Amino acid sequence: QVQLVESGGGLVQAGGSLRLSCAASGRAFAINAMYWFRQDQAPGKQRELVASITSGGSTNYAASVKGRFTISRDNAKNTVYLQMNSLKPEDTADYYCAADIADIGPDGRSRVTAHWGQGTQVTVSS
DSSP states (O other), X not given: OOEXXXXXXXXXXXXXXXXXXXXXXXXXXXXXXXXXEEEOSSTTOOOEEEEXXXXXXXXXXXXXXTTTEEEEEEGGGTEEEEEEOSOOGGGOEEEEEEEEEEEEOTTSOEEEEEEXXXXXXXXXXX
C-alpha cells in the first residue's frame, strides 16, 4: 500500500512564504507525475490543480500561482515540494498532493493508479 504524507502547512502573513512537502512510501513502486491541488473550504469551491511535475522534471502551473510557486521533486526521496512565495489571502486553502504511481496489483499485473495525500491547511492572513 502506497501512502502520501504531506507536511509544511500553517499560518503565514500575506507576502510570506511556506514550503510544502509530500513524501511517498510503501511497497516497491515507481512514481510518474506528481501534483499539488488545493481546495478552498468555502461552499461550492472545486479542487484546483496548482502545479504538476513529470518524472523528468517538466512543470506546469495554474495562472494564479505562476511566478510565485515552484514545484520540485527529489526522486531519490520520493518526495515532491511546493515552494510558495509572495503568498496572498486568496491562496488560503487545503493543499493536497497527488501522484500517479505504478506498482503491481493484486492480480500480478502492473498498473498506474492515482494516490492522494490527506491534505495540509494553508492560511494566509491579510
